[in-house]
Amino acid sequence: MLLVIMPLIKLENVSKVFGFGDATSLALDSINLVVQKGEFVAVMGPSGSGKSTLMNVIGLLDKPSYGNYVLDGKSVARLRSNQAAKIRRDTVGFIFQSFNLLNRLNVLDNVALPLAYRGFSISKRTKLASAMLSRVGIAHREYFYPSQLSGGQLQSAAIARALVNNPKLIIADEPTGNLDSVGSRLIMELLTEIHQMGNTILFVTHNPELTRYASRVVYMHDGAIVGDETTPYGDVAKIARKVMYNTLHKTDDDDYAGVSLLMHTLSDNLMIKKKDKKRNHKNNHLKKSLKVKKRSKQ
Numbered sequence: 001m002l003l004v005i006m007p008l009i010k011l012e013n014v015s016k017v018f019g020f021g022d023a024t025s026l027a028l029d030s031i032n033l034v035v036q037k038g039e040f041v042a043v044m045g046p047s048g049s050g051k052s053t054l055m056n057v058i059g060l061l062d063k064p065s066y067g068n069y070v071l072d073g074k075s076v077a078r079l080r081s082n083q084a085a086k087i088r089r090d091t092v093g094f095i096f097q098s099f100n101l102l103n104r105l106n107v108l109d110n111v112a113l114p115l116a117y118r119g120f121s122i123s124k125r126t127k128l129a130s131a132m133l134s135r136v137g138i139a140h141r142e143y144f145y146p147s148q149l150s151g152g153q154l155q156s157a158a159i160a161r162a163l164v165n166n167p168k169l170i171i172a173d174e175p176t177g178n179l180d181s182v183g184s185r186l187i188m189e190l191l192t193e194i195h196q197m198g199n200t201i202l203f204v205t206h207n208p209e210l211t212r213y214a215s216r217v218v219y220m221h222d223g224a225i226v227g228d229e230t231t232p233y234g235d236v237a238k239i240a241r242k243v244m245y246n247t248l249h250k251t252d253d254d255d256y257a258g259v260s261l262l263m264h265t266l267s268d269n270l271m272i273k274k275k276d277k278k279r280n281h282k283n284n285h286l287k288k289s290l291k292v293k294k295r296s297k298q
């Protein structure tokens with residue numbers, strides 16, 4: 001029997017345009033990306049480089065303007081929003097920097113919410129949510145409200161909510177952005193545990209140190225993928241490491257210094273073209289330039 005291994009994610013020439021008329025901006029610029037089941041991918045790049053847009057497209061929160069997207073064997077780029085919502089609910093767990101917990105619900109009810117959308121009975125969803133809260137180490141906070149939790153506890157609750165459905169794909173957009181290094185390590189260790197159970201994880205980070213947890217690092221600039229590196233678990237990725245050593249003695253602005261250095265390192269390594277950070281096109285020019293770019297890449 002021929003066994004075909006199907007990637008979990010396959011993006012082909014995916015572009016995303018925001019805005020109309022004179023004020024369009026190209027947030028994603030002909031992205032090609034294949035992610036296999038079980039990968040643990042870090043996404044790095046300066047602010048505004050399209051990381052969140054890419055996560056939102058991959059997680060079906062947003063649609064590509066151009067290009068194809070196959071998620072778990074299904075073509076999903078042109079789905080209607082209710083169809084996309086259904087696949088998202090069954091396949092993707094999102095973890096945001098801002099947690100997105102509902103303040104008027106206690107932690108247990110927040111975590112149980114995705115199960116309510118799927119029609120589980122109240123006793124079943126309370127049981128599952130409670131078990132998930134134990135796994136992330138905050139069972140003792142079940143009946144607390146979000147305003148009563150620390151940053152790390154909030155993030156653990158948000159992770160519990162993202163995982164309670166047992167989604168194949170976990171997308172974390174700067175999950176450690178608001179946390180200190182101890183908090184960040186706890187979150188990353190939790191994600192590692194989940195990864196070891198066979199889930200696929202994509203996470204956005206500005207911190208080179210956190211690439212230790214990843215098996216692969218994708219670097220973005222100006223809406224394009226400008227670097228893609230396989231890296232052993234436990235090691236800081238090579239390109240990210242250059243950045244880390246050079247910012248070792250800086251303190252407050254580590255992230256920002258690191259990001260600009262990252263871009264230098266990338267442009268030395270990969271000869272990316274320098275473009276304006278934000279581009280304004282007229283719609284018809286944009287379409288033309290997308291076609292030209294596609295042709296020149298073939």
Ligand SMILES: Nc1ncnc2c1ncn2[C@@H]1O[C@H](COP(=O)(O)OP(=O)(O)O)[C@@H](O)[C@H]1O
Pocket residue numbers: 018019025026027045046047048049050051052053054278
């Ligand atoms: N909803 C939106 N409307 C208009 N422009 C947007 C929107 N979301 C993102 N953008 C633009 O797309 C580009 C990429 O943004 P984003 O994906 O948030 O980058 P990152 O997450 O890397 O900081 C930026 O220029 C941003 O201003």
Ligand SMILES: [Mg+2]
Pocket residue numbers: 051052053173
């Ligand atoms: Mg972002």
